[in-house]
Amino acid sequence: MPATVTKTWKLFIGGAFPRTESGRTIKAVAGGTVHHLCKASRKDLRDAVESARAAQVKWAASTAYLRGQVLHRLAEMMQARHGEFVDAIRATARITPRKARDEVDAAIEHVVCFAGWTDKIAIVLGSQNPVAGPFYTFSGIEPTGVVAVLAPDASPLLGALALACPALAAGNAVVLVASERHPIPALVLAEAFATSDLPGGVCNVLTGDHGELAPAMAGHRDIDAIVAAASGKRATALKEGVAENMKRVQVVDPDSDFTDARWRSPAVFRGVTECKTVWMPAMA
Amino acid sequence: MQPAQAIDWSYAPAPETFPVEIQAEHGLFIGGRFVDPRSRKHFETENPATERRLSKVAEAGKADVDAAVKAATKAFKTWSRTRPAERAGYLFRIARRIQERARELAVLESMDNGKPIKETRDVDVPLVAQHFFHHAGWCDKLQYAVPGIEPRPIGVCAQVIPWNFPLLMAAWKIAPALACGNTVVLKPAETTPLTALRLAEILQEVDLPPGVVNIVTGAGETGRMLVEHPGVQKVAFTGSTEVGKRIAKACAGTDKRLTLELGGKSPNIIFADAPMDQAIEGIVNGIWFNQGQVCCAGSRLLVEESVVDEVIGRLTHRMRSLRVGDPLDKNTDVGAINSREQLERVNRYIECGVREGADRIVCFDGALPDAGHFIAPTLFRGVQPAHTIAREEIFGPVLTVLTFRTPDEAIARANDTNYGLSAGIWTSRASKAYEVAAGVKAGVVWLNTFNQFDATSPFGGFKESGFGREGGRAGLAAYLA
Incomplete structure (x- = not known):
């Protein structure tokens, strides 16, 4: 009988798969197998932010066409792992195979949707401004920078992508903290990131305790925006991060239906983009 | 050759002499009327160019802020359902009255703020009129303004503004809020309350329904009570980054929507x-x-x-x-x-x-x-x-x-x-x-x-200069749910 090799789950930072520097683990029992996941520390978060910062400028400077192709490649890599995603969702969640398959299908479709958004964000949200004077004025849309995402427990794969895709499509770099209760799908997603053409550091994945990582995110001065599925005191703690460095904080209901069309609408770019208005004399 | 004569190149005085009457005392503008403050407190506003007192102004206390938020909450019920074209009508009329009273507003602004008349006359007041005119036209076009959302008003907006562009900041705050169907409680800066109160007169002249805009004067404490008021659904602040951070903290535990236009070192x-x-x-x-x-x-x-x-x-x-x-x-x-x-x-x-x-x-x-x-x-x-x-x-x-x-x-x-x-x-x-x-x-x-x-061009900052935009359709997003 051939030996079965089980996978060691790690973090995904800067395009590599390191273990948490803290040595701490989270035990997850799935289908009779015991998984030891990394319990990311504040230091892991700082490392991930550093990688994201280093990767963001180049990602934002790449053409929207290229970013679109890279995201489409991500969808291709996800399609190839369809079965693995279904198993990952079912590993810790009590959910029918049918529902798990539906979520994976929706997640892949979601990524394809945002692959198509990259070169339309500025078209839909930008403007030429007819000012009352001899000036040519337009408003463009730019990424906010480094965006931290706290993924929801309900639909752990689609939810994570619903919150991360707008940021990635717009040219931000992301630190994605996986669903606290069902983290394994996001770790499979990290493998899809690693094998797509997404440059290292553009999307980093951590697993860990949201209660521990949320305040650390809020207090981190090099995170420019947070998109978080959170409620109650955790939501308050995140929003207090605004007072730290004016980071933009968007809190979403963890029980949202992420298949709803609003998660694919241009409204989702609001919390992760900046409007830049440029003026120049019409006659110089 | 004649020796060159020394020529005096200095300018003769060219004072703007348009007469502006200033009442000795100003009340609060709540529910469409000027009322005495329940706090019974007043403070003085001076002309910074002469250090002479211009007027006594009411200092709104807790009961006054309560009354203003209550008036705005009541007005929201009808204003938010008022036919868009009708809302537009009020805003167009406000713009017209500002143009008609432009000289008075410019002089009063220069007196209360200290900025040159050529700026208030050529920049501040014309932009104020344009801001109302531009936003008037948005009222019945909101479904095209912000892609991806169903335009709905948010509710009562607490708006706290600075002293550097007193009337212009009032316009930047009030015009989009009203266009989107919200109601307003505005807190002008302590040192420059007079033009906002003159704007309140214009709101009366155009018969804006009572409570749609309320103006409470006072210092930082009045502003704090206003933004922390539980009856407020949206907070918009322009001022220092330091105060902006305090406001962000105060709003963190609430569902209040927040936009901040803060400092710069450009x-x-x-x-x-x-x-x-x-x-x-x-x-x-x-x-x-x-x-x-x-x-x-x-x-x-x-x-x-x-x-x-x-x-x-x-x-x-x-x-x-x-x-x-x-x-x-x-x-x-x-x-x-x-x-x-x-x-x-x-x-x-x-x-x-x-x-x-x-x-x-x-x-x-x-x-x-x-x-x-x-x-x-x-x-x-x-x-x-x-x-x-x-x-x-x-x-x-x-x-x-x-x-x-x-x-x-x-x-x-x-x-x-x-x-x-x-x-x-x-x-x-x-x-x-x-x-x-x-x-x-x-x-x-x-x-x-x-x-x-x-008015058509979004204004606002990256990083610690705040978030949200004012002007253009990016500015409308801040006032739609």
Whole structure:
């Protein structure tokens, strides 16, 4: 009988798969197998932010066409792992195979949707401004920078992508903290990131305790925006991060239906983009 | 040959003499009426150019703020369901009345704020009218304004505004809020309440339904009570980053929507190939418009090293011809600093600049008026990026000069700040202008111009200069649920 090799789950930072520097683990029992996941520390978060910062400028400077192709490649890599995603969702969640398959299908479709958004964000949200004077004025849309995402427990794969895709499509770099209760799908997603053409550091994945990582995110001065599925005191703690460095904080209901069309609408770019208005004399 | 005669080039006084009556005492504007404050407290507002009292103004206490929020909550029920074209009608009429009373508003603004009449007359008040006119037209087009949302009003908006553009900031706050079907409680700055209260008269004249706009005057404590009021659904603040952070913290545990327009330390970048005559005027406009009390002031001059002597030479020459003094004189370029407190704050920064080793240059030949809060336009050379005056927002007529060698270094220096409100770029090469414009982290970028504003054009910052935009459709998003 051939030996079965089980996978060691790690973090995904800067395009590599390191273990948490803290040595701490989270035990997850799935289908009779015991998984030891990394319990990311504040230091892991700082490392991930550093990688994201280093990767963001180049990602934002790449053409929207290229970013679109890279995201489409991500969808291709996800399609190839369809079965693995279904198993990952079912590993810790009590959910029918049918529902798990539906979520994976929706997640892949979601990524394809945002692959198509990259070169339309500025078209839909930008403007030429007819000012009352001899000036040519337009408003463009730019990424906010480094965006931290706290993924929801309900639909752990689609939810994570619903919150991360707008940021990635717009040219931000992301630190994605996986669903606290069902983290394994996001770790499979990290493998899809690693094998797509997404440059290292553009999307980093951590697993860990949201209660521990949320305040650390809020207090981190090099995170420019947070998109978080959170409620109650955790939501308050995140929003207090605004007072730290004016980071933009968007809190979403963890029980949202992420298949709803609003998660694919241009409204989702609001919390992760900046409007830049440029003026120049019409006659110089 | 006759010996050259000494010619007196000084200007004769050209005072704006339009008479403006100011009541001795002002109440609060709540539920469509001017009412005495339940707090029974008043404070004084003075003319910063003469230090003479202009009026006594009510100081709203807790019961007053409660009453204003209650009036706005009641009005929201009908105003939010008022037919869009009807809402537009009120806003169009407000714009028209502002145009009709423009001269009065300009004079009153100059008296209460200290800024030159040529600015209030040519910039502030025309922009106020345009802002109402522009937003009037949005009322029945909101479904096209913000892609991806069903436009619904949010509710009662608490709006706290600063003293540097008192009436303009009131317009920037009130017009979009009303266009989107919200109601408002506005708190003007303590030192400049008079034009907002005059706007309240206009709101009465156009029969705006009671409670749609309420104005509570007072200081920081009144503002704090307003933004923390549980009956408020949206908070919009323009002011310092320090206060903005306190407000963010206070709102963190609530569902209140928040937009903040905060401080700046904006770079004005002069390349060697800049159109130099225009650039010099742009530097002057960037830092001495409104005595430099502008959140987006071009207070950090970044000059390409090869032309720094030429730029300083031309700039100091130009500084000599700036007229500092009576804000109501039509020839005045630089008026009064808004308050004694601000005057002292700016002077402390000037002392700090000297102490830290920068070279202070003042090229003002005339005498400053005896009374009033005045500071001559001031320039600092030999400034290091780490100097306090190169990092902190001074909010006064003080310019710091730094140098750079390459476009990359210009971008790096421009972004070497926690702020990100505006930037100026002066060059004759379009490709360079675009490259640098793309690289600077700023919400508004002026290429070969500076300090331009328009109702159709979004204004607001990156980073610690706040979030949300005012103007254009980006500005409407802040007032729609």
